[in-house]
Amino acid sequence: TSHTTHVMSLIMKYFLFNLLLFLSLFFFISSSSNFNRVKINGEIDVTATAPLIHCSKPQTNQTSHGECSFYAVVLASSTPGIVITNNINNGGYNASGEYFLGKTNVEFTATNKTTMMTSICDTSVTLNDIETPTLVCPSDITTSNDPGQCDALIFISNLQITDNCGIASITNSFNGQDNPSGKYPVGITNVVITATDFSGNGVSCTFTVNVIDTQPPYLYCPADETKIMKSGCQTSIDLPPPTVSDNCPGVTVTSSGQNQTYPVGTNVITYTATDQSGNIASCDTKITVLDVTPPTITCPASLTLSTDPGSCDASDVTLPKATCQDECSYTISINAPNVFDVGTTTIVYACADDSGNVAACNTKVEVIDTEPPTITCPSDISQRADPGVCTAYVDVSNPVVSDNCAIESITNSENNNLNASGVYNVGDNIITFTASDFSGNIASCMIDVDVVNSDPSIQC
Numbered sequence: 001t002s003h004t005t006h007v008m009s010l011i012m013k014y015f016l017f018n019l020l021l022f023l024s025l026f027f028f029i030s031s032s033s034n035f036n037r038v039k040i041n042g043e044i045d046v047t048a049t050a051p052l053i054h055c056s057k058p059q060t061n062q063t064s065h066g067e068c069s070f071y072a073v074v075l076a077s078s079t080p081g082i083v084i085t086n087n088i089n090n091g092g093y094n095a096s097g098e099y100f101l102g103k104t105n106v107e108f109t110a111t112n113k114t115t116m117m118t119s120i121c122d123t124s125v126t127l128n129d130i131e132t133p134t135l136v137c138p139s140d141i142t143t144s145n146d147p148g149q150c151d152a153l154i155f156i157s158n159l160q161i162t163d164n165c166g167i168a169s170i171t172n173s174f175n176g177q178d179n180p181s182g183k184y185p186v187g188i189t190n191v192v193i194t195a196t197d198f199s200g201n202g203v204s205c206t207f208t209v210n211v212i213d214t215q216p217p218y219l220y221c222p223a224d225e226t227k228i229m230k231s232g233c234q235t236s237i238d239l240p241p242p243t244v245s246d247n248c249p250g251v252t253v254t255s256s257g258q259n260q261t262y263p264v265g266t267n268v269i270t271y272t273a274t275d276q277s278g279n280i281a282s283c284d285t286k287i288t289v290l291d292v293t294p295p296t297i298t299c300p301a302s303l304t305l306s307t308d309p310g311s312c313d314a315s316d317v318t319l320p321k322a323t324c325q326d327e328c329s330y331t332i333s334i335n336a337p338n339v340f341d342v343g344t345t346t347i348v349y350a351c352a353d354d355s356g357n358v359a360a361c362n363t364k365v366e367v368i369d370t371e372p373p374t375i376t377c378p379s380d381i382s383q384r385a386d387p388g389v390c391t392a393y394v395d396v397s398n399p400v401v402s403d404n405c406a407i408e409s410i411t412n413s414e415n416n417n418l419n420a421s422g423v424y425n426v427g428d429n430i431i432t433f434t435a436s437d438f439s440g441n442i443a444s445c446m447i448d449v450d451v452v453n454s455d456p457s458i459q460c
Helices: 002-029
Strands: 037-040 053-055 059-062 069-072 076-078 082-086 097-100 102-112 117-128 134-136 141-144 151-154 160-162 167-172 182-185 187-197 202-212 218-220 225-228 234-236 243-245 252-256 261-263 265-274 280-290 296-298 303-306 313-315 323-325 330-335 339-341 343-353 358-368 374-376 381-384 391-394 400-402 407-412 422-425 427-437 442-452
Touching (some): 053 102, 053 117, 059 069, 069 117, 076 082, 076 102, 097 102, 097 117, 141 151, 151 202, 182 187, 218 265, 218 280, 261 265, 261 280, 296 358, 339 343, 374 427, 374 442, 381 391, 400 407
Parallel strands (some): 059 117, 141 202, 225 280, 381 442
Antiparallel strands (some): 037 117, 053 076, 069 097, 082 102, 102 117, 134 160, 151 182, 167 187, 187 202, 218 243, 296 323, 330 343, 343 358, 391 422, 407 427
Protein backbone atom coordinates (compact mmCIF):
# COMPACT_ATOMS: atom_id res chain seq x y z
CA THR A 1 0.00 0.00 0.00
CA SER A 2 2.82 2.43 0.88
CA HIS A 3 4.53 1.60 -2.41
CA THR A 4 1.39 2.44 -4.35
CA THR A 5 1.06 5.74 -2.48
CA HIS A 6 4.67 6.69 -3.36
CA VAL A 7 4.11 5.95 -7.06
CA MET A 8 0.96 8.04 -7.12
CA SER A 9 2.84 10.90 -5.48
CA LEU A 10 5.53 10.84 -8.14
CA ILE A 11 2.90 10.87 -10.92
CA MET A 12 1.18 13.90 -9.41
CA LYS A 13 4.43 15.78 -9.03
CA TYR A 14 5.30 15.09 -12.68
CA PHE A 15 1.87 16.24 -13.84
CA LEU A 16 1.96 19.42 -11.78
CA PHE A 17 5.51 20.22 -13.02
CA ASN A 18 4.50 19.93 -16.67
CA LEU A 19 1.30 21.92 -16.04
CA LEU A 20 3.26 24.76 -14.45
CA LEU A 21 5.81 24.66 -17.25
CA PHE A 22 3.04 24.85 -19.85
CA LEU A 23 1.30 27.72 -18.11
CA SER A 24 4.54 29.67 -17.72
CA LEU A 25 5.43 29.19 -21.36
CA PHE A 26 1.88 30.09 -22.41
CA PHE A 27 1.89 33.34 -20.50
CA PHE A 28 5.54 34.12 -21.61
CA ILE A 29 4.73 33.93 -25.28
CA SER A 30 1.01 34.71 -25.23
CA SER A 31 1.69 38.16 -26.58
CA SER A 32 3.22 36.72 -29.78
CA SER A 33 1.36 37.62 -32.95
CA ASN A 34 2.62 34.54 -34.74
CA PHE A 35 0.06 32.15 -36.21
CA ASN A 36 0.44 28.43 -36.55
CA ARG A 37 0.94 26.87 -39.88
CA VAL A 38 -0.34 23.27 -40.09
CA LYS A 39 1.42 20.62 -42.05
CA ILE A 40 0.04 17.19 -42.86
CA ASN A 41 2.61 14.83 -44.27
CA GLY A 42 4.76 17.81 -45.16
CA GLU A 43 2.01 19.83 -46.89
CA ILE A 44 0.46 22.94 -45.38
CA ASP A 45 -3.24 22.62 -44.66
CA VAL A 46 -4.92 25.59 -43.07
CA THR A 47 -8.18 23.70 -42.46
CA ALA A 48 -6.67 20.87 -40.48
CA THR A 49 -6.63 20.76 -36.71
CA ALA A 50 -3.03 21.12 -35.76
CA PRO A 51 -1.08 21.06 -32.57
CA LEU A 52 -1.18 24.31 -30.65
CA ILE A 53 2.21 26.13 -30.52
CA HIS A 54 3.25 29.54 -29.30
CA CYS A 55 6.77 31.15 -29.57
CA SER A 56 8.58 34.26 -28.36
CA LYS A 57 7.91 37.53 -30.14
CA PRO A 58 10.73 38.91 -32.37
CA GLN A 59 13.58 40.60 -30.47
CA THR A 60 15.86 43.48 -31.52
CA ASN A 61 18.97 44.37 -29.53
CA GLN A 62 22.13 46.44 -29.89
CA THR A 63 25.66 45.24 -29.37
CA SER A 64 27.37 45.86 -26.08
CA HIS A 65 30.76 47.55 -26.03
CA GLY A 66 33.33 45.37 -27.72
CA GLU A 67 30.85 42.52 -28.32
CA CYS A 68 29.36 41.28 -31.60
CA SER A 69 26.80 38.87 -30.10
CA PHE A 70 24.34 38.62 -27.20
CA TYR A 71 22.46 35.96 -25.33
CA ALA A 72 18.75 35.84 -26.29
CA VAL A 73 16.00 33.85 -24.58
CA VAL A 74 13.87 32.30 -27.35
CA LEU A 75 11.19 29.78 -26.26
CA ALA A 76 8.15 27.93 -27.63
CA SER A 77 5.29 26.01 -25.91
CA SER A 78 2.61 23.54 -26.90
CA THR A 79 0.24 21.05 -25.29
CA PRO A 80 1.53 18.01 -23.49
CA GLY A 81 2.61 15.20 -25.69
CA ILE A 82 3.55 17.47 -28.56
CA VAL A 83 7.18 17.29 -29.71
CA ILE A 84 8.79 20.71 -30.37
CA THR A 85 11.95 21.19 -32.42
CA ASN A 86 13.72 24.34 -33.72
CA ASN A 87 16.11 25.20 -36.53
CA ILE A 88 18.72 26.70 -34.24
CA ASN A 89 19.85 23.99 -31.87
CA ASN A 90 18.80 20.68 -30.42
CA GLY A 91 17.04 22.31 -27.51
CA GLY A 92 13.54 21.64 -28.71
CA TYR A 93 11.25 24.35 -27.31
CA ASN A 94 14.33 26.31 -26.08
CA ALA A 95 16.28 28.09 -28.84
CA SER A 96 17.97 30.41 -26.33
CA GLY A 97 21.64 31.03 -26.88
CA GLU A 98 24.22 33.36 -28.43
CA TYR A 99 22.95 35.29 -31.40
CA PHE A 100 25.20 37.22 -33.76
CA LEU A 101 25.04 40.34 -35.88
CA GLY A 102 22.03 40.74 -38.15
CA LYS A 103 18.64 39.10 -38.24
CA THR A 104 18.33 35.41 -37.36
CA ASN A 105 15.04 33.69 -38.23
CA VAL A 106 13.94 31.09 -35.68
CA GLU A 107 11.42 28.43 -36.64
CA PHE A 108 9.74 26.15 -34.05
CA THR A 109 7.92 23.02 -35.23
CA ALA A 110 5.31 21.24 -33.06
CA THR A 111 4.57 17.62 -34.08
CA ASN A 112 1.73 15.36 -32.92
CA LYS A 113 3.35 11.97 -33.10
CA THR A 114 -0.09 10.29 -33.19
CA THR A 115 -1.57 12.16 -36.11
CA MET A 116 1.78 13.24 -37.52
CA MET A 117 0.32 16.70 -37.88
CA THR A 118 2.71 19.62 -37.34
CA SER A 119 2.45 23.32 -36.64
CA ILE A 120 5.12 25.97 -37.25
CA CYS A 121 5.78 29.13 -35.26
CA ASP A 122 8.20 31.78 -36.63
CA THR A 123 10.10 34.43 -34.73
CA SER A 124 13.41 36.28 -35.12
CA VAL A 125 16.35 37.68 -33.21
CA THR A 126 17.99 40.86 -34.61
CA LEU A 127 21.32 42.30 -33.36
CA ASN A 128 22.24 45.79 -34.57
CA ASP A 129 25.85 47.03 -34.37
CA ILE A 130 25.99 50.74 -33.51
CA GLU A 131 29.60 50.73 -32.32
CA THR A 132 32.07 52.52 -34.59
CA PRO A 133 35.49 50.99 -35.25
CA THR A 134 38.55 52.23 -33.42
CA LEU A 135 41.20 53.69 -35.71
CA VAL A 136 44.65 55.03 -34.84
CA CYS A 137 46.57 56.69 -37.67
CA PRO A 138 50.35 56.48 -37.90
CA SER A 139 52.37 59.44 -36.68
CA ASP A 140 53.08 62.26 -39.11
CA ILE A 141 55.93 61.36 -41.45
CA THR A 142 58.73 63.66 -42.54
CA THR A 143 61.33 62.33 -44.95
CA SER A 144 63.62 63.37 -47.80
CA ASN A 145 62.93 62.73 -51.44
CA ASP A 146 64.35 59.65 -53.12
CA PRO A 147 67.57 60.46 -55.06
CA GLY A 148 66.77 61.92 -58.45
CA GLN A 149 63.03 61.86 -57.78
CA CYS A 150 60.47 64.50 -56.89
CA ASP A 151 58.78 62.06 -54.54
CA ALA A 152 59.54 59.42 -51.94
CA LEU A 153 58.39 55.81 -51.80
CA ILE A 154 56.92 55.38 -48.32
CA PHE A 155 55.70 52.11 -46.83
CA ILE A 156 53.00 52.47 -44.18
CA SER A 157 52.10 49.33 -42.26
CA ASN A 158 51.27 50.46 -38.75
CA LEU A 159 47.55 51.23 -39.05
CA GLN A 160 45.76 50.22 -35.86
CA ILE A 161 42.14 49.29 -36.66
CA THR A 162 39.77 47.20 -34.52
CA ASP A 163 36.02 46.63 -34.48
CA ASN A 164 33.73 44.52 -32.38
CA CYS A 165 32.23 42.87 -35.47
CA GLY A 166 34.97 43.17 -38.05
CA ILE A 167 36.04 45.70 -40.68
CA ALA A 168 34.26 45.68 -44.01
CA SER A 169 36.48 48.22 -45.81
CA ILE A 170 39.49 50.48 -45.35
CA THR A 171 40.13 53.34 -47.74
CA ASN A 172 42.44 56.34 -47.80
CA SER A 173 42.33 59.67 -49.59
CA PHE A 174 45.79 59.25 -51.12
CA ASN A 175 45.31 56.26 -53.41
CA GLY A 176 41.80 55.05 -52.58
CA GLN A 177 43.09 51.70 -51.40
CA ASP A 178 43.29 49.97 -48.03
CA ASN A 179 47.03 50.64 -47.74
CA PRO A 180 48.27 54.24 -48.12
CA SER A 181 51.81 53.17 -49.04
CA GLY A 182 53.12 54.65 -52.28
CA LYS A 183 55.10 57.44 -53.86
CA TYR A 184 54.35 60.71 -52.13
CA PRO A 185 55.19 63.96 -53.94
CA VAL A 186 57.44 66.64 -52.51
CA GLY A 187 55.40 68.77 -50.14
CA ILE A 188 52.79 68.05 -47.49
CA THR A 189 50.09 65.47 -48.25
CA ASN A 190 47.15 65.10 -45.87
CA VAL A 191 46.06 61.48 -45.78
CA VAL A 192 42.58 60.60 -44.47
CA ILE A 193 42.05 56.95 -43.44
CA THR A 194 38.44 55.76 -43.27
CA ALA A 195 37.44 52.41 -41.74
CA THR A 196 33.87 51.06 -42.11
CA ASP A 197 32.44 47.99 -40.40
CA PHE A 198 29.82 45.61 -41.79
CA SER A 199 27.01 47.68 -40.29
CA GLY A 200 28.11 50.83 -42.06
CA ASN A 201 29.62 52.43 -38.98
CA GLY A 202 32.61 54.49 -40.08
CA VAL A 203 35.49 56.37 -38.48
CA SER A 204 38.30 58.48 -39.93
CA CYS A 205 41.66 59.82 -38.87
CA THR A 206 44.24 62.03 -40.58
CA PHE A 207 48.01 62.13 -40.73
CA THR A 208 50.46 64.07 -42.90
CA VAL A 209 53.33 62.98 -45.09
CA ASN A 210 55.90 65.73 -45.59
CA VAL A 211 58.43 64.95 -48.31
CA ILE A 212 61.26 67.48 -48.28
CA ASP A 213 63.31 68.06 -51.39
CA THR A 214 66.92 68.14 -50.16
CA GLN A 215 68.54 67.61 -53.55
CA PRO A 216 70.15 70.71 -55.13
CA PRO A 217 69.79 71.33 -58.84
CA TYR A 218 72.44 70.21 -61.33
CA LEU A 219 74.12 73.25 -62.84
CA TYR A 220 76.86 73.22 -65.48
CA CYS A 221 78.33 76.57 -66.46
CA PRO A 222 79.55 77.53 -69.95
CA ALA A 223 83.24 76.88 -70.53
CA ASP A 224 85.79 79.56 -69.71
CA GLU A 225 86.75 81.75 -72.66
CA THR A 226 89.76 83.86 -73.58
CA LYS A 227 89.39 86.63 -76.13
CA ILE A 228 91.65 89.31 -77.60
CA MET A 229 90.54 92.86 -76.95
CA LYS A 230 89.07 94.51 -80.00
CA SER A 231 88.62 98.18 -79.17
CA GLY A 232 87.79 100.45 -76.30
CA CYS A 233 89.65 98.24 -73.85
CA GLN A 234 86.84 95.68 -74.02
CA THR A 235 85.31 93.02 -76.25
CA SER A 236 81.88 91.54 -76.92
CA ILE A 237 81.17 87.90 -76.10
CA ASP A 238 77.95 85.93 -76.52
CA LEU A 239 77.87 83.16 -73.94
CA PRO A 240 75.63 80.10 -74.24
CA PRO A 241 73.22 79.58 -71.35
CA PRO A 242 74.20 77.22 -68.54
CA THR A 243 72.82 73.67 -68.44
CA VAL A 244 70.45 73.11 -65.54
CA SER A 245 68.23 70.26 -64.37
CA ASP A 246 66.55 69.21 -61.15
CA ASN A 247 64.60 66.33 -59.73
CA CYS A 248 61.61 68.66 -59.36
CA PRO A 249 60.25 71.28 -61.78
CA GLY A 250 60.49 75.01 -61.23
CA VAL A 251 64.21 75.86 -61.21
CA THR A 252 65.21 79.51 -61.67
CA VAL A 253 68.69 80.58 -62.82
CA THR A 254 70.24 83.96 -62.11
CA SER A 255 73.67 85.35 -62.91
CA SER A 256 75.89 88.10 -61.63
CA GLY A 257 78.54 89.81 -63.71
CA GLN A 258 77.08 88.78 -67.07
CA ASN A 259 77.19 91.56 -69.68
CA GLN A 260 77.34 92.04 -73.41
CA THR A 261 80.89 93.44 -73.28
CA TYR A 262 83.75 92.60 -70.96
CA PRO A 263 86.75 94.77 -70.05
CA VAL A 264 90.37 93.71 -70.28
CA GLY A 265 91.24 91.33 -67.46
CA THR A 266 89.53 88.38 -65.81
CA ASN A 267 85.76 88.65 -65.50
CA VAL A 268 83.96 86.12 -63.28
CA ILE A 269 80.31 85.29 -63.99
CA THR A 270 78.53 83.44 -61.20
CA TYR A 271 75.42 81.43 -62.11
CA THR A 272 73.01 80.38 -59.34
CA ALA A 273 70.22 77.81 -59.73
CA THR A 274 67.47 77.74 -57.07
CA ASP A 275 64.69 75.14 -56.97
CA GLN A 276 61.24 75.51 -55.43
CA SER A 277 62.48 74.05 -52.14
CA GLY A 278 65.29 76.59 -51.79
CA ASN A 279 68.12 74.21 -52.69
CA ILE A 280 70.93 76.11 -54.41
CA ALA A 281 73.71 75.21 -56.82
CA SER A 282 76.23 77.65 -58.28
CA CYS A 283 79.18 77.68 -60.66
CA ASP A 284 81.50 80.22 -62.25
CA THR A 285 82.56 81.04 -65.78
CA LYS A 286 85.72 83.08 -66.34
CA ILE A 287 85.96 85.46 -69.29
CA THR A 288 89.55 86.57 -69.86
CA VAL A 289 90.07 89.52 -72.21
CA LEU A 290 93.67 89.99 -73.33
CA ASP A 291 95.26 93.27 -74.41
CA VAL A 292 98.23 92.36 -76.60
CA THR A 293 98.65 95.76 -78.32
CA PRO A 294 101.43 97.95 -76.87
CA PRO A 295 100.95 101.68 -76.46
CA THR A 296 102.50 104.25 -78.77
CA ILE A 297 104.91 106.79 -77.26
CA THR A 298 106.55 109.97 -78.51
CA CYS A 299 109.56 111.36 -76.66
CA PRO A 300 110.25 115.08 -76.28
CA ALA A 301 113.17 116.79 -78.07
CA SER A 302 116.64 116.67 -76.59
CA LEU A 303 117.40 119.14 -73.82
CA THR A 304 120.51 121.27 -73.29
CA LEU A 305 121.27 122.69 -69.85
CA SER A 306 124.02 124.63 -68.16
CA THR A 307 125.59 123.55 -64.93
CA ASP A 308 124.31 125.00 -61.74
CA PRO A 309 126.46 127.90 -60.46
CA GLY A 310 129.49 126.55 -58.62
CA SER A 311 128.55 123.01 -59.47
CA CYS A 312 129.67 120.56 -62.11
CA ASP A 313 126.17 119.25 -62.71
CA ALA A 314 122.57 120.30 -63.06
CA SER A 315 119.93 119.42 -60.50
CA ASP A 316 116.22 120.07 -60.05
CA VAL A 317 115.80 119.64 -63.74
CA THR A 318 112.22 119.75 -65.02
CA LEU A 319 112.10 117.22 -67.79
CA PRO A 320 109.62 117.56 -70.62
CA LYS A 321 106.82 115.02 -70.84
CA ALA A 322 106.45 112.23 -73.33
CA THR A 323 103.16 111.60 -75.16
CA CYS A 324 101.52 108.14 -74.81
CA GLN A 325 98.43 106.66 -76.41
CA ASP A 326 96.64 103.37 -75.58
CA GLU A 327 93.13 101.85 -75.64
CA CYS A 328 93.37 101.17 -71.92
CA SER A 329 94.82 103.04 -69.02
CA TYR A 330 98.56 103.45 -68.82
CA THR A 331 101.39 104.93 -66.81
CA ILE A 332 104.53 106.72 -67.98
CA SER A 333 107.83 106.26 -66.21
CA ILE A 334 111.16 108.05 -66.74
CA ASN A 335 114.52 106.45 -66.19
CA ALA A 336 116.54 109.58 -65.33
CA PRO A 337 118.96 110.61 -62.56
CA ASN A 338 118.16 113.28 -60.05
CA VAL A 339 121.38 115.14 -60.93
CA PHE A 340 122.74 115.40 -64.43
CA ASP A 341 126.53 115.51 -64.77
CA VAL A 342 128.32 117.54 -67.36
CA GLY A 343 128.01 115.76 -70.65
CA THR A 344 125.22 113.90 -72.40
CA THR A 345 122.83 111.60 -70.51
CA THR A 346 120.36 109.39 -72.29
CA ILE A 347 117.03 109.09 -70.49
CA VAL A 348 114.37 106.47 -71.27
CA TYR A 349 110.63 107.12 -71.28
CA ALA A 350 108.45 104.00 -70.92
CA CYS A 351 104.68 103.79 -71.36
CA ALA A 352 103.12 100.64 -69.83
CA ASP A 353 99.42 99.71 -70.01
CA ASP A 354 97.58 97.65 -67.40
CA SER A 355 98.25 94.41 -69.30
CA GLY A 356 102.02 94.89 -69.14
CA ASN A 357 102.49 95.99 -72.75
CA VAL A 358 105.33 98.50 -72.89
CA ALA A 359 106.52 101.05 -75.42
CA ALA A 360 109.72 103.04 -74.85
CA CYS A 361 111.70 105.89 -76.39
CA ASN A 362 114.72 107.90 -75.30
CA THR A 363 115.96 111.43 -75.46
CA LYS A 364 119.19 113.16 -74.50
CA VAL A 365 119.95 115.71 -71.85
CA GLU A 366 123.20 117.60 -72.43
CA VAL A 367 124.73 119.55 -69.56
CA ILE A 368 127.29 122.16 -70.64
CA ASP A 369 129.82 123.70 -68.31
CA THR A 370 129.85 127.42 -69.16
CA GLU A 371 131.39 128.61 -65.93
CA PRO A 372 135.08 129.68 -66.29
CA PRO A 373 137.66 128.84 -63.70
CA THR A 374 138.74 131.40 -61.07
CA ILE A 375 142.41 132.37 -61.01
CA THR A 376 144.35 134.61 -58.64
CA CYS A 377 147.87 135.60 -59.58
CA PRO A 378 150.61 136.11 -57.09
CA SER A 379 151.61 139.74 -56.34
CA ASP A 380 153.87 141.69 -58.66
CA ILE A 381 157.57 141.13 -58.02
CA SER A 382 160.42 143.70 -57.99
CA GLN A 383 163.92 142.22 -57.69
CA ARG A 384 167.56 143.45 -58.29
CA ALA A 385 169.49 141.95 -61.09
CA ASP A 386 172.06 139.41 -60.20
CA PRO A 387 175.56 140.84 -59.78
CA GLY A 388 177.41 141.46 -63.05
CA VAL A 389 174.49 140.51 -65.27
CA CYS A 390 171.39 142.14 -66.65
CA THR A 391 169.18 139.33 -65.43
CA ALA A 392 167.90 137.84 -62.25
CA TYR A 393 166.56 134.49 -61.29
CA VAL A 394 163.12 135.17 -59.94
CA ASP A 395 161.14 132.66 -57.92
CA VAL A 396 157.49 133.14 -58.94
CA SER A 397 154.68 131.62 -56.89
CA ASN A 398 151.93 129.64 -58.68
CA PRO A 399 148.58 131.29 -59.12
CA VAL A 400 145.62 130.07 -57.05
CA VAL A 401 143.15 128.37 -59.40
CA SER A 402 139.69 126.72 -58.86
CA ASP A 403 136.83 125.51 -61.06
CA ASN A 404 133.32 124.21 -60.61
CA CYS A 405 134.39 121.07 -62.45
CA ALA A 406 138.08 120.47 -62.90
CA ILE A 407 141.11 122.31 -64.27
CA GLU A 408 142.53 120.81 -67.35
CA SER A 409 145.62 123.02 -67.56
CA ILE A 410 147.39 126.07 -66.08
CA THR A 411 149.98 127.81 -68.18
CA ASN A 412 151.97 131.04 -68.16
CA SER A 413 153.08 133.15 -70.97
CA GLU A 414 156.71 132.89 -69.97
CA ASN A 415 157.37 129.19 -70.28
CA ASN A 416 153.88 127.77 -70.94
CA ASN A 417 154.04 125.83 -67.72
CA LEU A 418 152.39 126.16 -64.39
CA ASN A 419 155.44 127.56 -62.63
CA ALA A 420 156.85 130.80 -64.03
CA SER A 421 160.03 130.83 -61.97
CA GLY A 422 163.15 131.47 -64.05
CA VAL A 423 165.68 134.02 -65.28
CA TYR A 424 164.19 137.36 -66.16
CA ASN A 425 165.83 140.32 -67.93
CA VAL A 426 166.21 143.71 -66.39
CA GLY A 427 163.04 145.63 -66.90
CA ASP A 428 159.31 144.90 -66.56
CA ASN A 429 158.37 141.38 -67.43
CA ILE A 430 154.58 140.86 -67.75
CA ILE A 431 153.57 137.27 -67.12
CA THR A 432 150.07 136.06 -68.02
CA PHE A 433 148.72 132.97 -66.24
CA THR A 434 145.90 131.11 -68.02
CA ALA A 435 143.71 128.41 -66.46
CA SER A 436 141.57 126.18 -68.70
CA ASP A 437 138.87 123.63 -67.59
CA PHE A 438 137.80 120.56 -69.54
CA SER A 439 134.92 122.39 -71.14
CA GLY A 440 137.33 124.97 -72.65
CA ASN A 441 136.43 127.76 -70.30
CA ILE A 442 139.45 130.05 -69.71
CA ALA A 443 140.46 132.52 -67.03
CA SER A 444 143.65 134.67 -66.94
CA CYS A 445 145.56 137.02 -64.70
CA MET A 446 148.84 138.93 -65.03
CA ILE A 447 151.73 139.89 -62.80
CA ASP A 448 154.69 142.23 -63.36
CA VAL A 449 158.15 140.88 -62.63
CA ASP A 450 160.37 143.97 -62.47
CA VAL A 451 164.17 143.28 -62.56
CA VAL A 452 166.13 146.35 -61.49
CA ASN A 453 169.77 147.01 -62.58
CA SER A 454 171.53 148.11 -59.43
CA ASP A 455 175.08 148.05 -60.87
CA PRO A 456 175.87 151.31 -62.68
CA SER A 457 178.91 149.78 -64.25
CA ILE A 458 176.76 147.56 -66.34
CA GLN A 459 174.84 148.93 -69.21
CA CYS A 460 171.73 146.82 -69.73
